[in-house]
Amino acid sequence: MLIDNFTLIALATAVEPLRMANQLAGAELYSWKLLTVEGEAARASDGITMLPDASIRDEHDFDLVIVVAGIDVTRSFSPKEVSWLKQLSRRHVLLGAVCTGAYVLASAGLLDGYSCSAHWECLEAIQERFPRVQTNNHLFTVQRERITCTGGTVPMHMMLSFLARRHGQELSNAVSHMFVCDRVREEREQQPMPMLPKLACAQPKLAEAAQLMEANIEEPIELQELATLAGISRRQLERLFLKHLGCTPSRYYLRIRLNRARRLLKQTSCSIVEIAAMCGFVSATHFSRCYRKFMGRAPKHERMDVTTPETTDNVITDTMQSLPSSSMMALHRARVEPTYGIFGPENPPPRSSGTMN
Secondary structure (H helix, E strand, O other): OEOOOEOHHHHHHHHHHHHHHHHHHOOOOOOOOOEEOOOOOEEEOOOOEEOOOEEOOOOOOOOEEEEEOEOOHHHOOOHHHHHHHHHHHHOOOEEEEEOOOHHHHHHOOOOOOOEEOOOHHHHHHHHHHOOOOEEOOEOEEEEOOEEEEOOOOHHHHHHHHHHHHHHOHHHHHHHHHHOOOOOOOOOOOEOOOOOOHHHHHHOHHHHHHHHHHHHOOOOOOOHHHHHHHHOOOHHHHHHHHHHHHOOOHHHHHHHHHHHHHHHHHHHOOOOHHHHHHHOOOOOHHHHHHHHHHHHOOOHHHHHHHHHOOOOOOOOOEOOEOOOOOHHHHHHHHHHHOOOOOOOOOOOOOOOOOOOOO
């Protein structure tokens, strides 16, 4: 089932292993359909629209239904999807979700008491809104009648594991080989840390300290205790951060807490006072001052981007004198995402020229 603003890569990597399994087996082991509420076209996060095969209102007999979501998931679905998923659960249909789709399942109460995986950008929203859901940082989770997964290319690894359980490792390996996938990732592997993976591998003490920071946001750990837990001196800890990350441990820790605050501002209805406490600040005033200093704007303005998002109706650029392009519309829809603009004009990524067809 496609949720508006779903990510194409999550959809493709969930379906393609099944297609390849059919090809290699020379038989229709699996069939699939794309569904929306009314059978209307679904728009992906990049602005590309897809026509579904059917509506959820039609009669279906599915063994597995996967919710495919993407950006702005908290505002991209309706009670109709939730009601339909509840009906499927009562019929004991296996339910899954990829990328941020776990939020939709959680909204239906279908992950209460279950462990679940979701894209790291969505985890805080699930944790705060649905406390009965046992979120984890695993790449994917299979538990009873639920399979949930993070985003990017990870759905492919979840489906390869699914194929191995149902048809044996040989077929799963063959599918992996066809997709030039040299390593199938395991269910309990962790989502990558914000820190560069290569750096984390090369500097395990640095990675350990960063993980401790990530795990202790509401009640921050003093640097001396952090160093002790990581098995190094405070001076060594400071040297590692300055050498490899170009900042002090305190500044890195503050950045982690503020990034979490940004996700909560954009993805939840928690008040600024509540978010300040959740992110380890002694007061809302202290939080607002730090947020403005490091993010360049006040928390209330961050929240306003979500409650009154800018439309694309009046977007005009030098090269576009009529309707905005799909890429520009996708960019404006992404304004509500916590990672929007983190590589802004002051630190732009490499530019490329031309367009792709």
